[in-house]
Amino acid sequence: EKGGWPSFMDKEIHEDPEAVANTLLGRFDEQGDIVLDEVHIGLDVFRQIDKIIVVACGTASYAGMVAKYAIEHWVRIPVEVELAHEFRYRDPILTPRTLVVAISQSGETMDTLMALRHAREQGSRVLAICNTQGASIPRESDAVLYTHAGPEIAVASTKAFVAQIVAAYLLGLYLAQVKGTMYRDEIRHILEQLKGMPEKIQWVLDNQAGNVEQAAKQMVNAHSFLFLGRHVGYPVALEGALKLKEIAYTFTEGFAAGELKHGPIALVDAGEPVVVIVPSARGRNILHNKVISGIEEVKARGAYTIAVAELGDPDVEQYADVVFWRPVCPTLLSPLVDVVPLQLFAMDMAQLKGYDVDKPRNLAKSVTVE
Numbered sequence: 001e002k003g004g005w006p007s008f009m010d011k012e013i014h015e016d017p018e019a020v021a022n023t024l025l026g027r028f029d030e031q032g033d034i035v036l037d038e039v040h041i042g043l044d045v046f047r048q049i050d051k052i053i054v055v056a057c058g059t060a061s062y063a064g065m066v067a068k069y070a071i072e073h074w075v076r077i078p079v080e081v082e083l084a085h086e087f088r089y090r091d092p093i094l095t096p097r098t099l100v101v102a103i104s105q106s107g108e109t110m111d112t113l114m115a116l117r118h119a120r121e122q123g124s125r126v127l128a129i130c131n132t133q134g135a136s137i138p139r140e141s142d143a144v145l146y147t148h149a150g151p152e153i154a155v156a157s158t159k160a161f162v163a164q165i166v167a168a169y170l171l172g173l174y175l176a177q178v179k180g181t182m183y184r185d186e187i188r189h190i191l192e193q194l195k196g197m198p199e200k201i202q203w204v205l206d207n208q209a210g211n212v213e214q215a216a217k218q219m220v221n222a223h224s225f226l227f228l229g230r231h232v233g234y235p236v237a238l239e240g241a242l243k244l245k246e247i248a249y250t251f252t253e254g255f256a257a258g259e260l261k262h263g264p265i266a267l268v269d270a271g272e273p274v275v276v277i278v279p280s281a282r283g284r285n286i287l288h289n290k291v292i293s294g295i296e297e298v299k300a301r302g303a304y305t306i307a308v309a310e311l312g313d314p315d316v317e318q319y320a321d322v323v324f325w326r327p328v329c330p331t332l333l334s335p336l337v338d339v340v341p342l343q344l345f346a347m348d349m350a351q352l353k354g355y356d357v358d359k360p361r362n363l364a365k366s367v368t369v370e
């Protein structure tokens with residue numbers, strides 16, 4: 001049951017740290033090598049994989065988009081991410097060396113199931129990343145990597161999203177290990193950093209919920225929102241936007257920050273709320289400056305700006321009306337913390353509007369029709 005929380009969504013957001021910790025549990029040995037015992041695909045097959053295609057819908061597809069940045073960087077093979085319902089109907093290029101990764105919380109999404117059937121018919125291997133033991137998608141896949149987020153009841157996915165990112169990252173590190181594209185020490189180092197993430201997520205829950213609530217109160221009557229991010233912040237922007245659509249019924253557009261000047265800036269008018277995921281300023285990150293100048297642009301047009309930014313960011317406060325702070329963490333792991341205030345924000349908005357946050361209108365937890 002809800003265990004004292006006002007909604008399942010509230011409870012499940014507060015289980016984000018645990019979902020990350022539990023998904024990591026038992027996935028590495030004492031030496032810090034990744035062990036994916038439950039994945040019954042041979043080492044020789046893994047070594048031959050030369051392309052990954054992630055198929056998923058909704059939130060799960062955004063977890064796949066996050067993973068693309070990490071896996072391509074670590075394993076040096078192309079990773080495509082495709083909405084499952086588009087995949088099957090465009091004659092995708094599939095070979096026995098293609099690994100199709102089907103990501104699904106429920107494991108019952110028909111679009112995703114049909115996509116994986118198609119991939120297997122074409123001779124590709126399918127690995128499922130799933131949160132539900134024994135569901136159709138894992139049953140029909142060649143291998144499964146379960147997320148251990150625990151049952152997710154609220155229709156809008158929260159803790160499953162962070163767990164899906166962790167599982168996909170474990171898969172990426174495992175591939176890097178078997179293909180030898182990374183040094184063992186590097187893999188161990190990233191594992192250590194992953195193990196530190198639950199604490200950082202907890203920090204956000206403990207220290208940023210107040211800011212988030214304030215921003216929600218301020219913006220509760222806004223008719224539309226724009227969310228923008230770059231690099232791994234891009235799928236986080238898409239996910240933040242989706243949450244707001246799903247439960248607060250607010251017209252929201254998420255896009256890549258670099259696209260601003262190619263169109264969406266035309267939407268920005270006085271008072272328009274714009275949420276920006278700001279990359280870390282550390283290491284003279286060039287993307288930091290570019291995203292900051294994006295905030296500057298919208299601010300100059302009178303936007304109300306909400307930034308998700310790293311503690312100690314030297315520039316953000318100058319342009320942002322509100323900042324949701326993230327503790328310092330490696331860029332590739334930042335989506336695990338950055339999505340948390342956005343989950344809270346959507347929930348607060350929905351609550352303030354008097355909506356049922358657990359059961360939004362027109363939506364089902366798992367969509368078992370195509």
Ligand code: BG6
Pocket residue numbers: 057058059060103104105106107108109112155156157363364365366367
């Ligand atoms: C949608 C849900 O219908 O399915 C989303 O409303 C969810 O919240 C999507 O992200 C995919 O679901 P699953 O179970 O395949 O991860």
